[in-house]
Amino acid sequence: MxxxxxxxxxxxxxxxxxxxxxxxxxxxxxxxxxxxxxxxxxxxxxxxxxxxxxxxxxxxxxxxxxxxxxxxxxxxxxxxxxxxxxxxxxLPANKDIETLDLNETFSLALDGIQDPGNLGTIIRTADWFGIPNIICSHDTVEAYNPKVVQATMGSLSRIQVIYCDLPSVLESSRVPVFGALLDGTPITETAFGGEGIIVLGNEGKGISEAVIGQITNRVTIPGLGKAESLNVAVCASLFCYELRRNILK
Amino acid sequence: MxxxxxxxxxxxxxxxxxxxxxxxxxxxxxxxxxxxxxxxxxxxxxxxxxxxxxxxxxxxxxxxxxxxxxxxxxxxxxxxxxxxxxxxxxLPANKDIETLDLNETFSLALDGIQDPGNLGTIIRTADWFGIPNIICSHDTVEAYNPKVVQATMGSLSRIQVIYCDLPSVLESSRVPVFGALLDGTPITETAFGGEGIIVLGNEGKGISEAVIGQITNRVTIPGLGKAESLNVAVCASLFCYELRRNILK
The missing domain is CATH 3.30.1330.30 (Ribosomal protein L30/S12)
Incomplete structure (x- = not known):
């Protein structure tokens, strides 16, 4: 007892x-x-x-x-x-972003994601598609929030989640910075190459001004209906899938 | 007041x-x-x-x-x-499934989805990709639950959501019934053609036995990591995307 x-x-x-x-x-x-x-x-x-x-x-x-x-x-x-x-x-110490090698791989960058279920689902999906790193702005919900942990279904144990000053990390990035935005090149026509960071913004406000300035490639998931936007975890999933689509079997 | x-x-x-x-x-x-x-x-x-x-x-x-x-x-x-x-x-009367034309289009079929956030996200994503119909087993969470309504972000106003005896509706279907399962053909190698129903199962238990028997094409979203499964709303989204991928611009 x-x-x-x-x-x-x-x-x-x-x-x-x-x-x-x-x-x-x-x-x-x-x-x-x-x-x-x-x-x-x-x-x-x-x-x-x-x-x-x-x-x-x-x-x-x-x-x-x-x-x-x-x-x-x-x-x-x-x-x-x-x-x-x-x-x-x-609780692990928040790793120094310098220890993370963002070259020759794909990473997700989350700019102010607020909903624990969304963050958890993004971590779970990144694990499924073999995307090893998630870098988060300081105002993104904490990955050790019980609702996040639950939604990752164990994937949190395998994925690197690091909190950092996102604009400055992106500024010093040597790989392309793709931003999920409504006015970019269709994702189906985007050549992602072999490395890059995919930036996803806050559920209501999207990507912040400071981070927008660091985006090198604007990418859009085209729609066919009348919905105004997609859920951010869905959006992240479609990027992860598209990045890996050619090697999935 | x-x-x-x-x-x-x-x-x-x-x-x-x-x-x-x-x-x-x-x-x-x-x-x-x-x-x-x-x-x-x-x-x-x-x-x-x-x-x-x-x-x-x-x-x-x-x-x-x-x-x-x-x-x-x-x-x-x-x-x-x-x-x-x-x-x-x-509250609309639950439409008779007979009034819904499932031919020459794509529909989602939900078999026992329990989480309101998942159902809401699926409705929102279906709207985004122009998938007009969602047919639900009677044990799927109610679409007018406030958490579902909220997660659809208005898309519930445009998408047909009908509750029915799912196994018998699928049995009488004249279009292919694709099931999202772990042991099927990779989605990247599946020819969906121009019509069909995509079946997605319960968050924990997957697709029920009675519905499994009605599936004509088993389809899998291949993974690269160690995660055991994907969130069902993510899974639904990847199907919607793949169905529309060739016409997205």
Missing amino acids: LSKSQISFIKSLHQKKYRKEHGLFIVEGIKSVTEFIHSDYLVTDIYCTENVMPKLANLSQKIKLHQISVSDLERITTLTTAQNILALVR | LSKSQISFIKSLHQKKYRKEHGLFIVEGIKSVTEFIHSDYLVTDIYCTENVMPKLANLSQKIKLHQISVSDLERITTLTTAQNILALVR
């Missing part, structure tokens, strides 16, 4: 402020937790119900395993319906 | 049971409300703050216009942050 102070400690991690203070974030669900265990992330504690215990037999001894009741899990979950396992994972 | 009973009436429409009972649903935001006004839907009441009134100058006299305070809007909104306009719209 969890003590009141344990419950209140874990619940504090639902909030960004306390995730930062304690250097921990929450991952839920056996699939996601297993993927974090087998990643470069450090899982410190696992809280799970009795029925999940057999699946955790060969766990590293460095991970503290707590068998708890369903009702205790319901007290600490970030989800509407609790999964039967919740893990605390060490 | 709204009376207690008006507030409680509008708030009851947040729930499916009362939407059905009263035959009304809620649309919020000036863009979406305007699109519903100019659609085949019947807008019955508009509740808005003073600053929005000038935008509604040429409104049909059949629509009852209520100028209300910000705090009253906050009491009736379905959103976390209220927009400055909320409309009540007549």
